[in-house]
Amino acid sequence: GESAVSTAAVTAAAAEAFAPLDTFLRRHNGPRESDIEAMLHGLGFKTLDEMISATIPDSIRLTSPLHIADGEYAERELLAKLKQIASKNQVFRSFIGTGYTDVVLPPVILRNILENPGWYTQYTPYQPEISQGRLESLLNYQTVVADLTGLPAANASLLDEGTAAGEALVVCLNAAKKKTRNVFFADVNCHPQTLAVLKTRAEGFGADVVVGDYSSFDFVKIGDRLAGALVSYPDTYGNIGEYKALADKVHDLGGQLVVVADLMSLAVLQSPGEFGADIAIGNSQRFGVPLGYGGPHAAFFATTTANQRRVPGRIIGVSRDASGNRAYRLALQTREQHIRREKASSNICTAQALLANMAAMYAVYHGPEGIRNIANRIHRFTQVLAQAVEAAGHCVENRSYFDTLRVKLADGVNAADVHARAAERKINLRRIDACTVGLTLDEAVSREELVHLVEIFGGNAAGIDALAAAVAPTVAESAAIPVGLVRQSAILTHPVFSRYHSETEMLRYITQLQNKDLSLANAMIPLGSCTMKLNATTELIPITWPEFSQIHPFAPREQTRGYAQMIQDLEEDLAAITGMDATTVQPNSGAQGEYAGLRSIRAYQASIGQEHRNICLVPDSAHGTNPASAVMAGLKVVIVKCDAKGNLDLADLEAKAKKHAANLSAVMITYPSTFGVFEDGVLRAIEIVHDNGGQVYMDGANMNAQVGLTSPGHMGADVCHLNNHKTLAIPHGGGGPGVGPICVKKHLAPFLPGHPELFKADGSPFSTVGPVSAAPYGSAGVLPVTWSYIKLLGGRGMTEVSKTAILNANYMANRLRDHYSILFTNEHGMCAHEFILDTRPFGKTAGIQAIDVAKRLQDYGFHPPTMSWPVPNTIMVEPTESESKEELDRFCDAMIAIREEIREIEEGKQPVGDNVLSHAPHTIATVSAEEWTRSYSRQKAAYPLPHLKERKFWPSVSRVDDTYGDINLICSCPPMENYQ
Amino acid sequence: GESAVSTAAVTAAAAEAFAPLDTFLRRHNGPRESDIEAMLHGLGFKTLDEMISATIPDSIRLTSPLHIADGEYAERELLAKLKQIASKNQVFRSFIGTGYTDVVLPPVILRNILENPGWYTQYTPYQPEISQGRLESLLNYQTVVADLTGLPAANASLLDEGTAAGEALVVCLNAAKKKTRNVFFADVNCHPQTLAVLKTRAEGFGADVVVGDYSSFDFVKIGDRLAGALVSYPDTYGNIGEYKALADKVHDLGGQLVVVADLMSLAVLQSPGEFGADIAIGNSQRFGVPLGYGGPHAAFFATTTANQRRVPGRIIGVSRDASGNRAYRLALQTREQHIRREKASSNICTAQALLANMAAMYAVYHGPEGIRNIANRIHRFTQVLAQAVEAAGHCVENRSYFDTLRVKLADGVNAADVHARAAERKINLRRIDACTVGLTLDEAVSREELVHLVEIFGGNAAGIDALAAAVAPTVAESAAIPVGLVRQSAILTHPVFSRYHSETEMLRYITQLQNKDLSLANAMIPLGSCTMKLNATTELIPITWPEFSQIHPFAPREQTRGYAQMIQDLEEDLAAITGMDATTVQPNSGAQGEYAGLRSIRAYQASIGQEHRNICLVPDSAHGTNPASAVMAGLKVVIVKCDAKGNLDLADLEAKAKKHAANLSAVMITYPSTFGVFEDGVLRAIEIVHDNGGQVYMDGANMNAQVGLTSPGHMGADVCHLNNHKTLAIPHGGGGPGVGPICVKKHLAPFLPGHPELFKADGSPFSTVGPVSAAPYGSAGVLPVTWSYIKLLGGRGMTEVSKTAILNANYMANRLRDHYSILFTNEHGMCAHEFILDTRPFGKTAGIQAIDVAKRLQDYGFHPPTMSWPVPNTIMVEPTESESKEELDRFCDAMIAIREEIREIEEGKQPVGDNVLSHAPHTIATVSAEEWTRSYSRQKAAYPLPHLKERKFWPSVSRVDDTYGDINLICSCPPMENYQ
């Protein structure tokens, strides 16, 4: 009746009146209302919906709006709401250890790296000329790792210790001359989660992981099948193994010794390299990176020169630029899966750059002396505690220790009581069994906490001063360290580790590096397939709240209810977004998601007696991680062609699916395709695969074009991953952290990855499928970013986001259409959220390659788009919704101006090979050089468009020479004499 | 006995073993241990103490070490300790109003300005070529103020609304042709603290402040003695006065109308300029600046073109650079007290630049539409509340309102009960009397809070939706706004306010401006007399904790126990540092401290029957604020000479002290002197003044050389101020915030400034002396910085700091001695913590002035030192303890290289007037210009030293033309056509 109507009207009016004004969508999206109108007009549409209809096949459009529970908070509300959830976490001091410790993060690093968009919004440094700052910092990281491990070839981070162990296994397999050398020994006293991930990894490679006690194991029994052996140094219970003899034994059998090392202890213990390790891996978390409930942290990987070209992941190398100056760059890229594809043995792409930078800066700030002091202090506390605990009648079971004790409780003392006393003091210890507890001390421990610890064990706290005075002040004099394992060699000898020890110097060093690097704080980074959208401050603020950052991954459930609620929200929301039924947030990157998803498929198939299904169809346009992940999951890759329009060749797909029907496990489809098009054959493709007994894996890297408009689940896919660091606002951090959740249909839900510490509500193991990450929820510490993004925008907002991303891309494509040919659009001439510009013709007409266009874009103040992927010698542009029309126009103006510069070459006005593109980018040093002998003017080089005089980002080196760097590989800080 | 000895040894060993490693002193000080040795050696000393003995007269050295209670926390401990204290503050939602409201600070501004050292460590933009970013932002601020007030000449901030009212009074007095025009009317319904500060200010100028009701006051009675009239718009109880008739009346009598305006309401109300105001002042706090328990916030000041050259404080103007491009700069500096000295009528120096930048950015982010929406939303809530409150039987007493209601409670309802109900909901209302309460809504208010408010008044919360639907959606249609006072004119029409509305664009705008500005994050800022030391992250972190930032200055005592404890600690510690007995932290700057200190002296003298004492001796070397403050305190300045060595001429002092003995009020001494020397005549000087009945005021700008070594109190001074933004680590923020506490001897303690809201423990007024700041504790919100600094370092650490500051200065002086003459050292050739380099000889020998050297230093990547103060045409260098030896050397190398460049001119190798100094600084555009016709090379211009190729900060404009800018004064954003 009337009153109902007016009640509704009142409610609506009141809602409008009372609505908060700090709404997020308009802050997140770049174009203003009026811009959108103009942009649509230029494309010939009246409304966004009309445009979407011309872009996305009707057949796949969602039939009802995306619904997100509790969405569309204003920014202030969001923070209040999340604070409420966060407060359900209880911040205990965790001495659980097991690979994770509390840290003292130097505030100057917290503020100026972790909380600084100038660092966290950087992209992977594929464009070295505008990335010298973080390249230097990552080289510092490699130097820290190489120094401490005593192994010369280190990489720029891996995802976590568990996957690093897996990568080490594969290096050992690859190094082996024979396929039959496929047994890998792992010591039982490695961290349980490391062993679990290792075992998962081994499966796909058909390797046998044999777990045993290294000191009694009969290696000879394995003989020439031994690929390698993994031991932990110190081990998970604290003992410091003497592995020299083991190294000899393993080497004698032709295998390699892999040592999981604790970076902090290496400051004072003999390095693995020195006692014969071939590979050292581990977690650098304790170099200043918060616990974050398990991640993100940077794992490290170091090895011998012999293994150098087998190192997985990214390696920073030293090379030179076109002016002959030193310049850093990503080295040995030919090892990576985007080149090696199904021959790759690692799928790592996004790693942990931001966290590696933090760890490196921690070492820079403390220096060799500072790090050693920290290590010795930890050890001194540990000695005091060990003695106090023994004095109280308990027994420290490990003969030797650095920072970790395994305490067998005195007769009649119950572990449960000890844990209860600990909990009263807001302290967590490691749960081992009913009469044994473990603990690991860290750099944050204080005298007051030591008193608590002694009391927890019923010891005499009053005695600790006397003990402290009595114990060895340094590791060198300590009886707890095996003779011969005290480090004699120097650490961190490079001057970079001795220069920046005051906060002022440190701040300036960070700032100086930052200013060499183009981040989203400077300009658009239109990287196709990477979705460099806004990483909003409101989304980032919560990750450094102690309630999220100071939680140990194995903290008891009652302390992590806030995380549980947030993760459950996320699992539900991600399932809603993807149209799936269940989610895991465990994978630490998109590639890990792929691998996890394929494993779930295989586990499901095994569960219905189809473990023989081992064929994975992969389109030739797929991202390199796809075939690599398939191989890692033990699948054989069969390539499916694409047609000339960039669409899946359905005939080829059908033929291959039929041919392999008996063994077909899965197809991997990226949607919209890596060519940036919503292909309408997708439903048919899915049908073909299903008809032939296969499952459909959808690569979600391009989800930003789908959210709220269609979904993998809606289309019929069985599983997909998401790149939260693309679609869902986690910053790229210069190449990580990443979060790559997978979402699955109901039948796959039981086969999501488990974890030794992951349980169902009833306490039973979450899953029988092995973990893909060391921590149960992967990089849990950055999940608040995605949670916030989703809850700020809600279903409606995220749908607007997708539309705007598509609008921005098509607006640009349309502006550039007359100047470049746009590869691969649909029948209405529309691209999805990205598009490929064809630069191939210019090779013939002007001697210009995609790389020349890319480098020249740097002169216009932009980060170049994705280069030569997925089509060689082209560039792929993805603006994202967060870019304003002004910024899109600035970029298009630059591209058009570059086209004119190419035309000058075509018309003979600039010589081929000696023109403003071939010499790009131009540094300040170049354009202010005394001599100027170029065929173009300084002004043209420096300020090709007038607005650049007002605002321009300058490359800090000239074009970097890749070949030189790969031939003369240097991947730690070069000696000082090179610094002149 | 033996056991006692060994107990002590055990305790010491344990203390060492358990000591935390994140100690602060070594992070704060620049030089490393080994550097210090080398530096001392070069100066001919073995120890720091030996050096100090040669620097500071024995006669004034402290006889026991400086003691600070609970000092020397490690960084992590410090934060934990301060968090504990902070948690004693209770964060209520404060609707107290009275000039302060809660805000929604856009997170992008929080993170990238307030929490960003790139912004908060900037110095006042006296060097425009390396300050164009914040100059642009401050110009935006002036434009916001000019636009909203409707008055064209705005300045770049004042300290607070109260002092701004005082400044306005003085402008009115100065504008008057006759001295007898000295009556100033103030409406009774201005904020009480504004009236209180105004009255204090009037005293020194012999002006009469008459407080009355503007609507009934008989102005004709005052006639031509009327200098001006001050009214509040809206007034303190919310009423929106119609002041057009008043303006006419005041103008008819020859006075000026000053309007205290609320910036937010001006977005929707007619501007003061439109109804005839001559001056508008107020607080810009509600444009995104947190409450901070009363400050810091930027006050604004805008006036007519006729008053333009009388505007107090700093004004940003538009000028051009040597290349003819637009460039911003500080305009009209000849108005300032460092030029006008005792003829100055304002002592403002440090203002509130950082907060003005935040307010400006808030306007940039929201734009005209956004600001209007916020204002309208506030008003809509207020209408709803007004109606709900009236429906509950209460009476809203103000006829009109924007956001503030004065509620006369219904019969039988007690204000105490209302406040109690509010407190249950963690809400504060304004206390007016037993049956009246006040409240002011703000942009942060939510529907939920409105429900609470209605409930607090016993109203029907269920009815608010209907009310919201019924009330006027905008001010334009609201019956609560007087007819004719709805704003018709546009606001914020400049494009800068419409471009940066997405977070991405905003972030880039902030970054782009930041990158034009040299801050401590880039290089040393060796400004003599400014002490640009490290502003450590740990010190800054607490200021954005809600427990400190979200407290209303008039919140009840039980909610502010954390602040009370911290402020009491500070008062005690500052007294210990200065050797005094009592402290107030109220003054918002050093200059306000001077003024407050002199007023305390005068009040004390009055209390002993000596109000006639009105002579203030001021050395001719004094900072300009000294004579200006003396004049403001109603004193007559008598100048005392300095001798050729820069010391106080004791004979002249004695002669003048004797001559004026009968009326001698005080002397102002800066120590070490502004010439940078510890004069040993200081004790005699103090004695002379005391002997002649005067009090001794010590200017503490140079306290960084004294702490722990000597002190004003120890020397015999009666009162001193401290510049916490110099000595005690509060960042300069590009020209504010400042904190200028004063410390006094016992006899002066009762005469420290009071405040209407400042009480003794027994509830009686704290002091009968009027306040000098609008808030009881001034810029309380940044006091955690100083508290942290002191508690991190302790007495021992601060003493080391002073020694190191002196070492650094002497090290530099010694390195530069052979190249420049150093003015004013003591008999051992030692300077204090700063020194003056004489550039005067180069005028004759090379046509080079101090300014040329300063600008050339920019080419070397440095911020120039203080120029032409205290000695014209010299430069004064103060490195501070935070600079490393490397940085000192880098600076010395630059100065030495510049000396060689001057020599080239002297030797005729470069022409006078057309050389690398006279054309400095050089921009990238200059050194990459097509044509090069200079007498020196591009390389010499750009990279005079090799390390500059690796790292260089570039000026963004060429030398700025001051004269042009002052003649063609433009002090709001220039129209767009100028932007090409």
Ligand SMILES: Cc1ncc(COP(=O)(O)O)c(C=O)c1O
């Ligand atoms: C299509 C596609 N799939 C997978 C990935 C791998 O994702 P990640 O880097 O998170 O491992 C990418 C990364 O760029 C991608 O573009």
Ligand SMILES: Cc1ncc(COP(=O)(O)O)c(C=O)c1O
């Ligand atoms: C010697 C001296 N006194 C007083 C002041 C004024 O201090 P403030 O700028 O805090 O008002 C200064 C500022 O530079 C100074 O150097």
Ligand SMILES: O=C([O-])O
């Ligand atoms: O004026 C100063 O900011 O010290």
